[in-house]
Structures are given as C-alpha cells and as structure tokens.
Amino acid sequence: MTARNALADGTAVAASVLDLVRARSADAEAEVEVRSGELALTRFANSFIHQNVAEDLSAVSVRLALDGRVAAARLDGPLERERLEQLVAGAFEAATVSPVDPDWPGVASPAAAATVEHWDEATADASPDERASQVAAFVAAGGGLETAGSVSTQAVSVSFATTAGQAITGRTTIAALTGIARTPTSDGVARQASVALASIDGQDAGALATRKARTAADPTDIEPGRYPVVLEPSCVANMLTFLQNHGFGGRVVEEHRSFVRFGEPQLDPALTIRQDIEAPLMVGVPFDAEGMPRATLDVVRDGVPLATLHDRRSARKAGVASTGNAVEGPNSFGFVAASTVLRAGERDLDALVGGLERGILVSDFWYTRVLDPRTLVVTGLTRNGVWLIEDGRVARPLRNLRFTQSYAEALAPSAVLGVGSDLALFPEGHDSAQVVPSLHLASWNFTGGANG
Amino acid sequence: MDDLAAAAVEAALAAGAAYADARAMESRAEVIEARNGVVEAVDRTERIGIGVRALIGSSWGFHAVPDASVAAARRAGAAAAAIARASAVVPGRPLELAPVEPVVATWSSPVEEDPWAVPLGEKAALLEDVTATMRAHGADVGIASSHAWETRKWFVSSEGHRIEQHIRECGAAMNATAVGEGETQRRSYPGIRGQYGTRGWELVRGLDLPGNAARIAEEASALLTAPACPSLEATDLILGSEQMALQIHESVGHAVELDRILGWEAAYAGTSWLDLAQMGSMRFGSELMQITADATLEGALGSFGFDDEGTPAHPVDIVRDGIWVGVLSGRDSAALAGIPTGGAVRADGFNRIPMVRMTNVGLLPGSDSLDAMIAATDDGILMDTNRSWSIDDRRLNFQFGCEIGWEIKGGQRGRMLRNPTYTGISPRFWGSMDMLGNEREWTFWGTPNCGKGQPLQVGHTGHPAVPARFRGIRVGVRG
Numbered sequence: 001m002t003a004r005n006a007l008a009d010g011t012a013v014a015a016s017v018l019d020l021v022r023a024r025s026a027d028a029e030a031e032v033e034v035r036s037g038e039l040a041l042t043r044f045a046n047s048f049i050h051q052n053v054a055e056d057l058s059a060v061s062v063r064l065a066l067d068g069r070v071a072a073a074r075l076d077g078p079l080e081r082e083r084l085e086q087l088v089a090g091a092f093e094a095a096t097v098s099p100v101d102p103d104w105p106g107v108a109s110p111a112a113a114a115t116v117e118h119w120d121e122a123t124a125d126a127s128p129d130e131r132a133s134q135v136a137a138f139v140a141a142g143g144g145l146e147t148a149g150s151v152s153t154q155a156v157s158v159s160f161a162t163t164a165g166q167a168i169t170g171r172t173t174i175a176a177l178t179g180i181a182r183t184p185t186s187d188g189v190a191r192q193a194s195v196a197l198a199s200i201d202g203q204d205a206g207a208l209a210t211r212k213a214r215t216a217a218d219p220t221d222i223e224p225g226r227y228p229v230v231l232e233p234s235c236v237a238n239m240l241t242f243l244q245n246h247g248f249g250g251r252v253v254e255e256h257r258s259f260v261r262f263g264e265p266q267l268d269p270a271l272t273i274r275q276d277i278e279a280p281l282m283v284g285v286p287f288d289a290e291g292m293p294r295a296t297l298d299v300v301r302d303g304v305p306l307a308t309l310h311d312r313r314s315a316r317k318a319g320v321a322s323t324g325n326a327v328e329g330p331n332s333f334g335f336v337a338a339s340t341v342l343r344a345g346e347r348d349l350d351a352l353v354g355g356l357e358r359g360i361l362v363s364d365f366w367y368t369r370v371l372d373p374r375t376l377v378v379t380g381l382t383r384n385g386v387w388l389i390e391d392g393r394v395a396r397p398l399r400n401l402r403f404t405q406s407y408a409e410a411l412a413p414s415a416v417l418g419v420g421s422d423l424a425l426f427p428e429g430h431d432s433a434q435v436v437p438s439l440h441l442a443s444w445n446f447t448g449g450a451n452g
Numbered sequence: 453m454d455d456l457a458a459a460a461v462e463a464a465l466a467a468g469a470a471y472a473d474a475r476a477m478e479s480r481a482e483v484i485e486a487r488n489g490v491v492e493a494v495d496r497t498e499r500i501g502i503g504v505r506a507l508i509g510s511s512w513g514f515h516a517v518p519d520a521s522v523a524a525a526r527r528a529g530a531a532a533a534a535i536a537r538a539s540a541v542v543p544g545r546p547l548e549l550a551p552v553e554p555v556v557a558t559w560s561s562p563v564e565e566d567p568w569a570v571p572l573g574e575k576a577a578l579l580e581d582v583t584a585t586m587r588a589h590g591a592d593v594g595i596a597s598s599h600a601w602e603t604r605k606w607f608v609s610s611e612g613h614r615i616e617q618h619i620r621e622c623g624a625a626m627n628a629t630a631v632g633e634g635e636t637q638r639r640s641y642p643g644i645r646g647q648y649g650t651r652g653w654e655l656v657r658g659l660d661l662p663g664n665a666a667r668i669a670e671e672a673s674a675l676l677t678a679p680a681c682p683s684l685e686a687t688d689l690i691l692g693s694e695q696m697a698l699q700i701h702e703s704v705g706h707a708v709e710l711d712r713i714l715g716w717e718a719a720y721a722g723t724s725w726l727d728l729a730q731m732g733s734m735r736f737g738s739e740l741m742q743i744t745a746d747a748t749l750e751g752a753l754g755s756f757g758f759d760d761e762g763t764p765a766h767p768v769d770i771v772r773d774g775i776w777v778g779v780l781s782g783r784d785s786a787a788l789a790g791i792p793t794g795g796a797v798r799a800d801g802f803n804r805i806p807m808v809r810m811t812n813v814g815l816l817p818g819s820d821s822l823d824a825m826i827a828a829t830d831d832g833i834l835m836d837t838n839r840s841w842s843i844d845d846r847r848l849n850f851q852f853g854c855e856i857g858w859e860i861k862g863g864q865r866g867r868m869l870r871n872p873t874y875t876g877i878s879p880r881f882w883g884s885m886d887m888l889g890n891e892r893e894w895t896f897w898g899t900p901n902c903g904k905g906q907p908l909q910v911g912h913t914g915h916p917a918v919p920a921r922f923r924g925i926r927v928g929v930r931g
Contacts, residue, residue: 039907041906041907042538042539043716043719043906044542045714045715045716045717045718045719046544046714046715046716046718047542048510048542048543048544048545049511049538049539049540049541049542049543049544050512050544050716051512051514051716051805051807051906052511052512052513052514052535052536052538052539053513053514053515053516053535053804053805053907054514054515054516054531054535055503055515055516055517055518055803056516056517056518056519057518058518058519059518070493070494071494071495071496072493072494072495072496073495073496073497073498074495074496074497074498075497075498075499075500076497076498076499076500076501076518076801076803077498077499077500077501077518077519077520078500078518078519078520078521078524083500087498090496090498091496094494094496094572095494097571097572097573097576098491098494098572098573098576099490099491099573099576099577099580101490101491101492102490103490103492127538128513128534128535128538128539129538129541131538132538132539132541132542133541135541135542136541136542139542146715148715148718148719149719150719150720150906152906178719178720179719180718180719182718187718189719255592255593255629255631256592256631257593257629257631257636313492329483329493329495330483330485330492330493330495330597366722366844366845367842367843367844367845368842369840369841369842369853370840371839371840371853371871371873372635372636372871373636374631374632374634374635374636375634375635379840379842379851379853379929380842381842381844381845381849383844383845400844402842402844402849402851402875404851404929404930447851447929447930448849448875448929449849450844450846450848450849451848451849451877
C-alpha cells in the first residue's frame with residue numbers, strides 16, 4: 001500500500017465505521033481514527049545487529065457516546081468488514097451499560113488544521129538494508145570501540161472523522177539514530193533525528209560518540225553539591241517533559257496540582273516555549289487524538305507561563321477551546337505535550353561550555369522521577385558522559401552522579417545563564433516531539449555519586 | 453491459528469532461515485477508569501496478528517503483520533528472513549540456540565471468575581463508588597481503575613513446537629490525592645499500581661477496595677501536615693512488602709536479566725553491575741536473601757505455561773543464601789553464556805520481538821514478621837507503598853520514595869512521616885538485611901507496566917515479597 005493509498009484507504013475505513021455507527025443509532029456521537037504504516041527498528045550492541053524488527057501498522061479506534069454514556073474500542077488487526085462490525089457492536093454494547101459521563105465534551109466539529117506535512121517518501125520506503133548500512137557506518141566510526149544503539153524509521157498515516165463532520169488526515173515520517181561508543185570506563189553518545197533518513201549520518205554520529213567516549217574515559221568522583229551546569233539537549237528535553245506534564249495540562253491546573261503561576265514571571269526570561277507543529281525540524285501530524293487541530297501558541301513567553309494545554313474534556317471544564325493536546329485512552333496527565341519548541345539562543349555548545357568558570361557538563365539524564373509535582377523536585381542520574389569544566393575547558397571526566405533537583409527552581413528567573421543554538425529533535429512515538437537546545441544553568445543539586 | 457503460525461515458519465525457512473518461530477495471537481484488554489465519582493473511560497482493545505522470528509547465521513530478523521490470513525503469514529515469514537539477511541551486514545559471533553525439547557501442548561491459566569463475564573456496569577459502579585468515597589473523606593482527587601486481559605497464542609517453531617496458551621489476567625487500583633499549599637500527598641491501595649495477577653475477578657473482590665477507600669483518603673490528608681521524614685545518613689529501615697516488591701523488581705530483577713549483563717541493552721535500558729564470571733561466587737546480599745524466578749507460581753502475574761520460545765515454565769534460583777547464582781535468560785543469551793535457558797523470554801504482543809523479561813522474581817519468606825521487626829527496632833523508620841523510583845543504568849545506585857512512613861522509637865510505631873525516601877548501593881543494601889517476614893506475610897505483587905526494549909514493550913511481572921528490615925540506611929534525601 002502506498003502512503004497516498006493508505007490515507008485514502010484510511011479515510012474510507014473511517015467513513016465506513018461512521019456508517020456502521022449511524023446504522024445502529026442516528027443519535028450516537030462517534031469519533032473514528034484509522035492508523036496505518038510501517039515501523040522498523042534496527043538495534044545493535046557489542047558492535048553487531050542483535051535485534052532487527054519491522055511491523056505493519058493497521059489500527060482503528062472508535063469512541064462512542066450514547067446520551068452521554070461513553071465507551072471506546074480499538075482493533076489492531078485486519079480492517080475487514082466483519083471485524084469492523086464487531087468493533088462497533090462492542091463499542092455500543094459497552095456504551096449502553098456505561099454510566100453517564102457528565103463531563104463528556106462531545107466530538108469534534110469541522111476544523112482545519114495546519115496544512116504542514118512532515119513526510120519523506122524515501123523514508124517511508126526505507127529498507128532494512130538502508131538501516132543496516134547506517135549501523136555499519138556508526139560501528140566503523142567507532143574505531144574499535146564497542147558500540148550500541150538503534151536506527152529506526154517510521155511512516156504513519158492517520159485518518160480521523162466524527163459524526164459531527166470533522167474529517168481530517170495527516171501523515172508523518174520519522175528517522176532516528178541513537179548510538180553510544182564505549183570504552184571500558186565510559187560511554188559517549190550521539191543522536192540524530194529527522195523527517196528524512198537521508199539526513200541521518202551514521203558515520204558522523206559514530207565519530208562524535210567515539211570522541212565523547214574517549215574524553216569521558218577514566219572518570220573520577222567529585223564531591224556532591226551544587227554546581228553550575230551545561231545540559232545537552234537530551235537533558236533539556238527531559239526537563240521540558242516534566243515541566244509540561246506537571247504544570248501545563250488542563251487537568252492538573254483544574255485540580256490545583258500544578259506548580260505553575262500563570263501570568264507571573266516564574267521562569268527565566270530567556271525561556272520561551274512554543275507549541276508549533278510547523279516549526280523547523282518538527283515531525284508529527286497537525287491534529288490530536290480527538291481530531292482537534294494542534295494549536296500554535298506560546299506556552300511560556302520570556303519566562304511567563306501563559307497557556308494551559310487542553311484536550312476537549314479539560315477545555316470544556318475550563319470554558320475554553322481545546323489546544324489539540326488529547327491523547328488516546330486513559331492517561332494520568334489527561335493530555336500530551338506535543339510539538340514543543342524551546343526557543344534557541346545564539347551560542348553553540350562549545351560557547352556555553354566556554355562560559356563555565358567551574359561547573360559540570362552533562363550529556364544525558366537517566367531514570368528521572370518526580371518526588372513531588374508541586375515543587376517539581378526530580379531525582380535522577382547522569383549518563384553517557386559527564387565532565388568537570390574549569391575555565392571554560394574540560395578539566396576531567398566524572399563518574400555518574402545522582403541529583404535531586406527542583407526543575408522549576410533550576411529554570412527560575414536568573415537561573416538560566418545561557419541558551420544554546422544547537423536545536424535538536426526528540427521524537428516520542430509518532431504523536432509527540434520536542435525541539436530543544438542546550439542550556440547553561442546557574443545551579444544543579446548533585447546529591448551523590450552513582451557508585452555510592 | 454496454529455496453521456497460520458506454521459505457514460509463517462515455513463515461509464521463513466523457504467526464504468533461507470536456519471531457524472524460525474512464529475506466534476499467532478488474539479488478545480483483548482479492558483480498562484475502566486473512574487475519577488471523583490465519575491467513570492471517565494471504558495476502553496477495550498482487541499489485537500490480532502502474527503509475529504515471526506527468523507535466524508540466518510548469527511543474525512535475527514522479526515516481522516509482524518496485523519492480519520490473520522495465510523497470505524499475510526507467509527509474507528511476514530519471508531520478510532523476517534529478509535530482515536535477518538540485512539542484520540548479517542553487521543554480524544555477531546556464531547550462535548547456536550540453547551536446546552529446548554520440542555513440545556506439543558496446551559496450557560490455560562486457572563480462573564475462578566472470568567473477568568470478562570463480570571458485568572461492565574458492576575465494574576463501573578465499584579470504581580465510581582470508591583472514588584466518591586475517597587472524595588467524601590477528604591481527597592481532592594480520587595482515582596480508581598480496573599484492568600482485564602485475555603490472551604490466546606499459538607506458538608510454532610521450525611524445531612517442532614506447537615503450543616497453544618490461554619492466559620487471563622486482571623486487577624484493580626485506586627489512589628487518593630490531597631492537595632496542600634506547597635505540595636501534594638497521595639495514598640494508593642493496595643499499591644502504587646494496584647494489584648494484579650494471572651487470576652480471575654476473584655482477585656479484585658478479595659482486595660476489598662470499598663473497605664479501604666476512606667482510610668487512604670484520610671491518610672493522604674493527614675500526610676499534608678505530618679512531619680517530614682528526617683534526613684539521616686544511617687538508620688534502621690523497615691520496608692513493607694509492597695515497597696519490597698519494587699525494591700526486588702528494580703535492584704534485583706533487572707540486574708539479573710542476561711541480555712543486560714551481555715550488553716544488549718547498553719544504549720537504552722542499560723547494563724548490569726553483575727559480571728557473569730562471578731556468578732556462583734559473588735555475594736549479592738545477606739544470608740537471609742533467597743531470590744527465585746518462578747513462572748509456575750499459581751496466580752502470580754508473571755506466570756505462564758511456556759515462554760515465547762516454547763520453554764516450559766520452571767523455577768530458577770537467582771540468589772541462594774545471599775550468593776548470586778542465576779539469571780533470567782532465553783535461548784540465544786543462554787547459549788552465549790554457556791548455561792541452560794531460563795525460559796524467561798516473552799513479548800507483549802504479536803507485533804513485538806520476544807526478549808528477556810522477568811517472570812515472578814521474588815523473595816522467599818523468612819521467619820520474622822513486621823510486628824517483630826518493629827518491636828526489635830529501637831530507632832528507625834518504617835516505609836511502604838512506592839511513590840517514586842530511580843536507579844542507575846547498571847542497577848546499582850537507587851533512590852526510592854514511598855507514600856508513607858512512620859517513626860519507630862523504642863520498638864513502637866510512632867508518628868506518621870511524609871515524603872520518606874531512602875537511597876543505597878544494591879549489594880550493600882541487600883547485605884544489610886537482617887530480618888525477613890514470614891510465609892503468612894508473603895504476597896505475590898503484580899507489576900503490569902514494566903517497560904523495556906525498543907520499540908517499547910510493557911511486560912507483566914510478578915514479585916513475591918515480605919516485609920524486611922535493613923540496617924544503616926541513608927534516608928530523607930532532599931532536593
């Protein structure tokens with residue numbers, strides 16, 4: 001099935017499911033989403049390909065409301081007429097006996113989304129040999145160091161329709177490479193992600209990971225405590241995820257669980273966070289799991305939190321419009337932060353490091369968990385490279401460290417000393433992505449060494 | 453469906469595979485979630501498809517199709533072989549799978565009350581009622597959910613396996629959140645994730661959610677004004693069995709996964725501090741520590757008849773008298789390590805490759821009790837119900853937080869403590885364990901959301917656990 005056919009077929013399937021709904025009840029409200037495509041991922045470790053997988057994607061989900069009684073059903077499987085009939089019948093059966101949901105927001109009415117399409121035909125057609133050749137290039141660039149990582153390609157088409165008349169389609173491709181090179185005492189990491197596999201360069205990534213692994217070799221401990229830090233983009237992506245999940249969702253705001261004080265200069269003025277599906281480097285489709293257009297808006301402008309991110313339910317409760325942040329199925333946050341961009345600065349990573357008189361450079365965070373959402377205190381560890389910086393230069397590599405740090409405090413006014421120009425894409429599945437740079441922060445609380 | 457799996461295997465062999473296996477699967481899942489007295493989600497998912505593995509030389513390929521036709525099965529088999537051939541561009545060392553006797557068999561998990569036969573309205577009413585009760589007793593947010601899963605899978609291998617399994621699992625969870633001026637407090641029941649098993653709805657009835665809803669709501673409110681857990685470099689720490697399940701899962705279960713030890717997860721889930729050369733001689737913990745991985749425990753969430761390579765479920769000793777003696781493994785990883793397969797390879801659906809997963813990794817009970825531990829502790833802290841968990845990529849350095857703690861003074865349980873946390877280095881921590889709960893306190897905790905692998909897989913694991921006491925532990929780490 002070609003990608004164009006996938007969209008056409010998906011639209012037809014969505015329409016036929018709505019017809020099945022209408023045939024059972026003219027009054028039923030329903031939304032239907034059809035997804036198709038291919039997901040493929042080639043993993044390597046110990047410098048050989050040890051797992052190599054691909055799957056055809058074919059899924060249809062329907063959410064139904066009968067006089068406020070709501071149920072959802074999903075089929076991952078063959079989209080045959082008989083199975084679609086069973087799917088709809090099952091949804092009716094479940095909705096009939098479900099309690100009335102007083103907060104049911106109804107289904108989406110016609111609304112146009114951004115016309116952007118993050119799609120690359122060659123990536124949609126990528127072969128296992130192309131992924132393997134990227135792995136081979138990364139491994140070769142390791143220069144004898146052990147390597148590990150993955151190369152993935154995704155091509156996903158989405159068709160969405162509701163009984164209220166919304167009908168929308170979108171598609172996206174995503175290619176990504178993450179790899180580490182390893183010495184006996186260190187790991188160095190490189191990541192690349194793009195809409196197009198042609199933009200991925202395994203050799204370049206392997207060379208970078210190898211350089212970083214060698215400079216991180218033979219690390220030593222440092223006394224725990226507060227240090228200025230330069231955090232590479234993957235750390236910043238992690239911070240943004242916590243910031244948005246615990247602060248900006250309509251549900252956490254409504255339930256007074258958010259740490260955010262909207263309209264106040266709570267964060268450093270260097271920080272502007274946008275939701276923008278049309279931003280450079282971005283991937284994904286321009287609508288959410290309820291068929292609502294992904295709104296383009298400033299979530300934080302110059303350090304001032306401005307926007308709450310809503311699905312239809314939380315938007316209805318707040319008396320505002322959905323911002324296109326719904327996620328399929330039950331979700332503890334009630335929304336998904338998507339298409340997020342942290343505005344870049346003008347200095348590259350080397351310049352940010354050059355600005356550190358004495359501090360720590362961190363490649364990655366690992367296993368971060370929130371201790372309290374109201375203060376946004378998070379504990380986690382460093383990974384894949386951490387260095388002591390003195391007078392703007394690497395003084396020595398460090399062993400991994402544990403930190404216990406309030407992310408909100410770390411980004412407070414006067415706490416951000418520099419924003420990098422090195423924007424990087426971090427896709428999360430095919431529904432969410434972040435584009436973020438490195439950050440230079442005034443203080444980070446390291447509470448112990450990873451080895452005790 | 454086993455004919456579909458057989459067709460996929462035949463196609464992979466015809467395309468050049470030296471070994472192939474396939475799982476045809478039909479599965480369904482149901483989740484109901486209520487919040488503050490209102491059911492917000494009734495979601496059902498059905499999944500149908502075939503996943504095929506092909507081995508060419510030392511290189512694997514896997515392809516999955518969401519289809520149940522012979523043509524699709526054959527297409528998947530051929531595609532798996534083509535992917536294996538691409539893997540050979542960057543090949544590993546020669547691989548002979550660890551031997552497993554081909555089996556033709558069927559297996560079903562025992563169920564007293566089929567979760568799918570319980571009326572949806574009854575399940576929804578239960579969740580509505582307990583969340584309303586939590587609200588009425590002071591919770592700002594009360595959430596409850598139930599889950600049910602049913603899986604039928606047909607496994608066929610080119611070595612002659614033909615295995616059909618029917619597995620039913622279910623469980624439920626609830627939690628109450630109290631929102632204060634500067635922080636939130638949460639109490640969950642029976643644990644942070646609830647409780648789940650390879651059992652029927654009798655499990656949920658036995659939890660008595662209605663009987664505990666008011667209590668956890670009141671405890672969440674009380675925690676807002678409770679004193680904070682003190683920051684101490686070393687104290688005696690008693691952990692309840694729910695937190696022990698998390699402690700076992702994170703610091704033992706993942707550490708003994710052979711794929712991690714071999715470096716296969718180095719770039720993602722991480723590796724392990726354990727060195728295979730030391731298996732059989734290295735001390736992991738105190739002599740009280742007896743850990744097994746046992747997929748035969750009836751009703752536990754990590755139980756099955758056969759793993760997804762056709763290996764019969766069997767118990768594996770992991771730690772014996774405090775000495776590390778075993779790992780979680782599959783046919784390829786075990787072969788490279790020169791040991792028999794541990795039968796611990798599973799996939800979370802037809803569309804995912806089978807990989808090393810925990811079965812029921814748990815502590816065997818000791819002879820003490822929670823009451824005896826408290827009575828024997830002059831100055832310490834009791835913590836239970838996991839709230840946060842973080843551990844390094846070698847599974848060595850952990851920092852865990854619990855929902856609730858209590859001061860222990862002079863052998864008595866004293867004041868409630870909020871925000872209790874503790875941290876440690878795995879072998880030192882386990883080495884300090886000096887009291888262990890007894891068989892009457894032995895609980896088969898179920899973890900339904902163990903994430904691992906790329907693409908991510910969500911595994912169901914079991915963790916038999918009892919309360920335990922540890923000496924000289926750092927607590928109260930602050931941000």
